[in-house]
Amino acid sequence: MTLSPTTAGGEHPAQPVHPVLAYSTSLESTDIVRLDRLHERGLFIGGEFVAPHSGRFVPSINPATAQPLVSYADADATDVDAAVAAARRAYESGWRDLPGKERAKYLYRIARQMQERSRELAVLETLDNGKPIRESRDVDVPLAVAHFFHYAGWADKLDHAFPGRSARPVGVAAQVIPWNFPLLMVAWKLAPALATGNTCVLKPAETTPLSALLLAEILQEADLPPGVVNIVTGGPATGAALVAHPDVDKIAFTGSTSVGKEIQRIVAGKDRTTRLTLELGGKAANIVYEDAALDQAVEGIVNGIWFNQGHVCCAGSRLLVQESVAEEVLDRLKVRLSSLRVGDPLDKNTDLGAINSAEQLERITELVEAGVAEGAEIYQPPCELPDAGYWFAPTVFSNVQQTHRIAREEIFGPVLSVLTFRTPEEAVAMPTTRVMGSRRESGQKRVPRSCGPRSDSGPVSCGRTPSIASIRRRPSVVTARAASVAREVATASSPTWS
Amino acid sequence: MTSDERLAVRRTLKLYVGGEFPRSESGRTYPVVTPEGETVAQASRASRKDLRDAVKGARGAWSGWSGRTAYNRGQILYRVAELMEGRRSQFETELVAGGSSPTDAAVEVSTAIDRWVWYAGWADKLGHVLGTNNSVAGPYFAFTVPESIGVVGLLAPDDPPLLGLVSRLAPALVCGNTVVAVAGGRWPLSAVSLAEVLATSDVPAGVVNLLTGRGSELAPWLAGHEEVDAVDVCGADLELSRKVAFLGADHVLRVVAPGPGECDWLAESAQSVAALSAFCEMKSVWHPMGT
Numbered sequence: 001m002t003l004s005p006t007t008a009g010g011e012h013p014a015q016p017v018h019p020v021l022a023y024s025t026s027l028e029s030t031d032i033v034r035l036d037r038l039h040e041r042g043l044f045i046g047g048e049f050v051a052p053h054s055g056r057f058v059p060s061i062n063p064a065t066a067q068p069l070v071s072y073a074d075a076d077a078t079d080v081d082a083a084v085a086a087a088r089r090a091y092e093s094g095w096r097d098l099p100g101k102e103r104a105k106y107l108y109r110i111a112r113q114m115q116e117r118s119r120e121l122a123v124l125e126t127l128d129n130g131k132p133i134r135e136s137r138d139v140d141v142p143l144a145v146a147h148f149f150h151y152a153g154w155a156d157k158l159d160h161a162f163p164g165r166s167a168r169p170v171g172v173a174a175q176v177i178p179w180n181f182p183l184l185m186v187a188w189k190l191a192p193a194l195a196t197g198n199t200c201v202l203k204p205a206e207t208t209p210l211s212a213l214l215l216a217e218i219l220q221e222a223d224l225p226p227g228v229v230n231i232v233t234g235g236p237a238t239g240a241a242l243v244a245h246p247d248v249d250k251i252a253f254t255g256s257t258s259v260g261k262e263i264q265r266i267v268a269g270k271d272r273t274t275r276l277t278l279e280l281g282g283k284a285a286n287i288v289y290e291d292a293a294l295d296q297a298v299e300g301i302v303n304g305i306w307f308n309q310g311h312v313c314c315a316g317s318r319l320l321v322q323e324s325v326a327e328e329v330l331d332r333l334k335v336r337l338s339s340l341r342v343g344d345p346l347d348k349n350t351d352l353g354a355i356n357s358a359e360q361l362e363r364i365t366e367l368v369e370a371g372v373a374e375g376a377e378i379y380q381p382p383c384e385l386p387d388a389g390y391w392f393a394p395t396v397f398s399n400v401q402q403t404h405r406i407a408r409e410e411i412f413g414p415v416l417s418v419l420t421f422r423t424p425e426e427a428v429a430m431p432t433t434r435v436m437g438s439r440r441e442s443g444q445k446r447v448p449r450s451c452g453p454r455s456d457s458g459p460v461s462c463g464r465t466p467s468i469a470s471i472r473r474r475p476s477v478v479t480a481r482a483a484s485v486a487r488e489v490a491t492a493s494s495p496t497w498s
Numbered sequence: 499m500t501s502d503e504r505l506a507v508r509r510t511l512k513l514y515v516g517g518e519f520p521r522s523e524s525g526r527t528y529p530v531v532t533p534e535g536e537t538v539a540q541a542s543r544a545s546r547k548d549l550r551d552a553v554k555g556a557r558g559a560w561s562g563w564s565g566r567t568a569y570n571r572g573q574i575l576y577r578v579a580e581l582m583e584g585r586r587s588q589f590e591t592e593l594v595a596g597g598s599s600p601t602d603a604a605v606e607v608s609t610a611i612d613r614w615v616w617y618a619g620w621a622d623k624l625g626h627v628l629g630t631n632n633s634v635a636g637p638y639f640a641f642t643v644p645e646s647i648g649v650v651g652l653l654a655p656d657d658p659p660l661l662g663l664v665s666r667l668a669p670a671l672v673c674g675n676t677v678v679a680v681a682g683g684r685w686p687l688s689a690v691s692l693a694e695v696l697a698t699s700d701v702p703a704g705v706v707n708l709l710t711g712r713g714s715e716l717a718p719w720l721a722g723h724e725e726v727d728a729v730d731v732c733g734a735d736l737e738l739s740r741k742v743a744f745l746g747a748d749h750v751l752r753v754v755a756p757g758p759g760e761c762d763w764l765a766e767s768a769q770s771v772a773a774l775s776a777f778c779e780m781k782s783v784w785h786p787m788g789t
Contacts, residue, residue: 101612101615101616104615104619105615108576108615146569149569149572149573149576150569150622150623152619153572153618153619153620153621153622153623154619154623155619156616156619157616157619157620157623160623160627160771161623161626161627
C-alpha cells in the first residue's frame with residue numbers, strides 16, 4: 001500500500017512540489033518474517049507448542065490493512081490449567097533452586113538471541129501492531145532486549161537490590177499484557193520475574209500475540225527449561241481464567257483501568273497471599289510556562305502524545321499552557337503537526353502508523369465526537385488516510401474545559417487536549433483534579449518536591465525528557481515512565497555540578 | 499622427527515598497548531619457565547617507556563570509555579566472557595603448562611568467565627546501589643553518583659595467573675576506568691591470551707593495556723606517573739605497596755588494596771561491591787530546591 005504524503009493545511013498551505021522532490025516511500029521488507037511458521041503454531045506450554053484444547057484458532061489482524069496475518073490459538077480454561085501446572089512443575093523441580101548466576105546466564109542468552117533476531121522481531125511487531133517500523137526497530141525491540149540484559153545482571157545480585165532483606169521467589173506469576181508495546185511488555189513482565197526465580201504464564205493481548213510467539217521460539221533455542229515460561233494466547237476469557245486460577249501466586253497486569261479494577265475484584269476473593277501489580281491508564285499533562293523555550297516545548301508535546309499513535313499509558317494527552325503564550329504554542333504546534341507523516345507503518349519515514357484495532361478506533365472516534373459536541377475546538381491537519389485499515393489523523397483540541405470528557409477520560413489515541421492556566425499554582429493544581437487518578441493507581445508515586453507543592457499525579461519529570469517543556473526555576477510537571485527518570489532529570493538544569 | 503610430522507607454529511608473546519601488540523621498545527625479554535624448570539617461551543619485558551606509552555593509551559581512551567552508556571559497557575564486558583568461553587581450552591592448556599592440575603585449570607577458567615559476567619551485570623546497577631539521595635539540612639536536593647576515577651594501574655598477582663588478573667581488571671573497567679595492568683611475572687601466558695581476547699571483544703583500543711615483565715621494576719614508575727589516578731596493589735608485597743603509596747603521594751594517588759577475602763580468588767568474596775566502589779569516584783550534586 002502506498003500513501004501520498006501528508007500535506008500541510010490551514011494557515012500553512014502546501015506548496016506545489018517539484019517532481020524531483022516528490023515523496024517516495026522507503027518500505028521495510030517483510031521477507032525476514034516467516035508468517036507460515038507462526039500460523040496455527042499453538043500454545044507454548046511446558047517448552048512445546050501444543051494445540052489448544054478447543055481446537056479453535058482465531059486470526060490476528062494487520063491493522064494497517066485490516067487483513068488477517070495468521071491464526072493463533074485461543075486458549076480456554078483447560079489450556080490455562082495446563083500452563084499453570086507446567087509453570088508449577090518447573091518452579092518446584094529446579095528453577096526456584098537454580099543459583100542466581102545460572103538464571104542470569106539464561107537471561108543473557110535470551111537477550112543475545114533477541115538481538116540477533118531483532119529485525120525479524122521489529123518487522124513482525126509492526127505488522128501485528130501497526131506502529132511505525134522506525135519505532136519498533138529503534139525503541140520497542142532494543143528496549144525489550146535491554147530489559148533482559150539488565151535483569152540478567154540482577155539475578156545474582158538480589159542481596160544488593162533489596163538490602164537487608166532476603167529476596168526469594170514468589171512462585172508462579174500470571175502476567176497479562178496490553179497491545180501497545182507487545183514485545184516490550186513481554187520483557188517487562190518476564191525478565192524481572194525470571195531473574196528473581198519465578199516461573200511465568202503470560203497472556204499476550206488479543207490483537208498482538210505474534211511477537212510473543214516468536215519469542216517463545218527464542219526461549220526454546222536458549223534451552224530455557226520447559227515450563228519456566230508458558231505463553232497462552234487468547235481473548236478476555238483466557239485472561240480471566242488465568243487471573244482467577246487458584247494456583248497462581250502473583251498476578252501482574254498492564255492495561256486499561258477498567259480491566260484492572262475487574263482483576264482487583266477477582267483477586268480480592270482469593271487467598272490473601274496472592275500478590276497483585278496493576279499498571280493502568282492515565283491522563284498525563286505537559287505543562288508549558290511562559291518562559292519555556294517554545295520550540296523545544298513543541299517537540300516535547302509532539303513526542304508526548306503522537307509517539308506510538310498516543311497508545312501510551314503515560315502519554316501527554318493533556319497540554320496545560322500558560323495563557324500568555326497559549327496562542328503562540330498552538331500556532332507552532334500546528335506548523336509542526338503539518339510535517340507529521342501518517343501512513344504505512346512499514347515505511348521508514350512514517351511518524352504515525354495505524355490504530356491498533358477497529359475497536360480502539362471506534363473508542364477514539366466516539367470520544368473525539370464527544371469533544372466536538374461539548375464545545376471544544378478541533379484541529380486536524382489535512383492528510384490523506386489510507387482506504388483500508390484503521391487510521392486516525394493527529395488531532396488537537398483547544399478551548400478544552402476541565403469538565404469535558406476529553407480532558408478527563410483516557411483516549412489512548414493521537415488526540416491532544418489543550419487547556420490554559422494563568423498562574424503556576426493553578427497549573428500544578430489542575431492535574432490533581434482528574435477523575436481518572438489511574439497513574440496513582442499504577443503504583444508509581446514519587447514526586448520530587450521541587451516540582452510543585454500539590455502535585456500528586458504520579459511520575460513527574462522536568463527538563464530533559466522525551467515529553468517535556470523546559471522551564472527555568474519553575475520545573476514543569478510532566479509524564480515520565482520510571483521514578484528513576486525524575487532523579488536523572490532533576491540534574492538537567494542544575495547549575496551546581498561539582 | 500619424521501617428514502610427515504607437522505611442526506607447531508609458536509606464538510610470540512607481546513605487550514598489549516593502545517590496542518596494538520608491540521614488543522618492548524627496549525628489546526628486552528625474559529624466559530617463561532615451567533615449575534619443572536623448562537623454558538617454554540620468551541616474554542616481553544616492558545620498560546619505563548612501554549609503561550608511559552600504556553598510560554598514554556589509557557588516558558586517551560578514558561573519555562570515550564567512561565562516556566559510554568553503562569548498558570553498552572556491560573554488553574562489551576559480557577562479550578569478553580563470551581569469547582573466553584570459546585577459547586577456554588587454550589586457557590586451560592596454558593594453565594596446566596604453568597603447573598595447574600587439569601581440574602584446577604578448568605575451575606580457574608570457569609570462575610574467571612563467570613566473574614566477567616557478574617561484573618558486566620553491575621555496569622548499569624552501580625548507580626542504584628552506590629548512588630544516594632542525601633537528606634541535607636537546607637533547601638537542596640542533594641544526591642551522589644558514582645563515576646570513574648580515570649586511569650587505574652593494576653599490579654596483578656603471580657597466582658592465579660588468569661583469575662587474579664581478571665578479578666581485579668573487571669571491576670576497574672565496569673566503572674568506566676581505563677587500565678594499565680602489569681601481569682604477574684611468573685606465568686604471563688594467560689595474560690597475553692587475555693589481551694588477545696580483549697583485542698577482539700569490542701573493548702576499545704587503549705581501554706586495557708597489558709604489560710609483562712617485572713612488577714617490582716615497573717611499579718614505582720606507575721605510581722609516580724601523574725596521569726595515573728589509582729593503583730591496585732593486590733599483586734605487590736607489603737614493601738612494594740608502601741613504595742607505591744609513598745611515590746604516589748606527590749599527586750595524591752589512590753592506592754587500592756584488596757579487602758578481606760578479596761584475594762580468596764575462587765570464593766564469592768573475591769567479587770564484591772566493595773571492590774567496585776574502590777574504583778569509583780563519588781560525585782555529589784546540590785540542586786537548589788524552592789521552598
